[in-house]
Amino acid sequence: MKTLIFSTAALTLVGILGFGIQGAWSDSDHMKRLSTGVAPVTNPLYQEECGSCHLAYSPGLLPAASWQGIMSGLDDHFGDNAELDSDVLQQLSNYLASNSAEMSAYRRSQAIMGSLRNSRTPPLRITELPYFVHEHREIPKRIIELPEVGSLSQCNACHRYAEQGSFSEEDIWIKGIGHWDD
Amino acid sequence: MNRVLQLILMAIITATPAIAMAKTPDEPSSFSARRGENLWHMQFTVSGQQRSCASCHTADPRQAGKHVRTGKAIQAMAPSVNPDRFTDQSKINKWFKRNCKWTMGRVCTYQEKGDVLEYLKSL
Numbered sequence: 001m002k003t004l005i006f007s008t009a010a011l012t013l014v015g016i017l018g019f020g021i022q023g024a025w026s027d028s029d030h031m032k033r034l035s036t037g038v039a040p041v042t043n044p045l046y047q048e049e050c051g052s053c054h055l056a057y058s059p060g061l062l063p064a065a066s067w068q069g070i071m072s073g074l075d076d077h078f079g080d081n082a083e084l085d086s087d088v089l090q091q092l093s094n095y096l097a098s099n100s101a102e103m104s105a106y107r108r109s110q111a112i113m114g115s116l117r118n119s120r121t122p123p124l125r126i127t128e129l130p131y132f133v134h135e136h137r138e139i140p141k142r143i144i145e146l147p148e149v150g151s152l153s154q155c156n157a158c159h160r161y162a163e164q165g166s167f168s169e170e171d172i173w174i175k176g177i178g179h180w181d182d
Numbered sequence: 183m184n185r186v187l188q189l190i191l192m193a194i195i196t197a198t199p200a201i202a203m204a205k206t207p208d209e210p211s212s213f214s215a216r217r218g219e220n221l222w223h224m225q226f227t228v229s230g231q232q233r234s235c236a237s238c239h240t241a242d243p244r245q246a247g248k249h250v251r252t253g254k255a256i257q258a259m260a261p262s263v264n265p266d267r268f269t270d271q272s273k274i275n276k277w278f279k280r281n282c283k284w285t286m287g288r289v290c291t292y293q294e295k296g297d298v299l300e301y302l303k304s305l
Contacts, residue, residue, distance in 0.1 A: 054249070078251075081284045085272075
């Protein structure tokens with residue numbers, strides 16, 4: 001009987017500890033993302049409408065003015081037609097405006113805004129942000145031209161957890177090459 | 183009273199042909215899978231680029247395709263391999279509008295859309 005009570009107690013303790021550790025992990029995961037990433041996309045409409053053709057880029061990757069510029073020219077969306085019904089357009093514009101880089105507490109969004117301090121009009125392309133250009137300046141052309149990569153707009157070709165909003169250097173994994181460290 | 187009745191009857195008789203004509207033609211025989219197949223492979227030059235449905239969806243709509251610019255995977259268009267296709271009217275309209283404009287530089291006609299749907303359903 002004593003043994004039974006003891007082992008139950010021990011098991012419970014292990015359980016509590018295990019849970020605690022797991023909790024701590026997901027907490028630190030969140031903290032890590034806050035300090036190295038951007039807010040992940042949580043809007044299913046955005047995911048559906050924008051994510052059908054390309055990675056649903058986090059709204060925290062561009063300032064509101066850029067999103068506004070993009071949303072007002074969807075009939076020629078970087079050479080593609082991406083027109084939306086007016087009610088969907090309105091809903092998505094609201095989502096983008098309230099989650100844009102200047103609204104975000106995530107470090108990368110703040111770094112993006114910092115890099116735009118001296119620009120009058122922010123670019124429409126994420127790849128033209130001064131912060132982006134700086135961060136990717138050491139990537140050789142041969143890597144970008146790999147068939148698995150193709151262009152710097154394909155975040156998830158190298159950033160394994162881009163969809164989760166993580167752009168941490170240790171998570172970089174280039175398809176066909178492996179880990180990348182510059 | 184009789185006069186009022188007569189007027190109403192007159193109005194109904196006059197309006198009937200208009201209603202019949204406004205009705206959407208829906209006989210399936212007016213669409214052709216063969217014409218749809220031709221359109222699927224037809225090449226258009228837009229913004230100096232050769233484009234066709236097959237640019238993204240491949241020459242065989244039973245195969246998965248790939249967005250020609252972003253490389254993002256596109257599920258097969260033929261309902262025989264992808265039963266989710268053509269089950270949502272607003273989706274059908276949205277994609278026909280976008281993709282006709284990109285591929286042909288204009289919206290598709292009612293006939294063209296019907297033919298392509300007929301072709302895809304026939305596979």
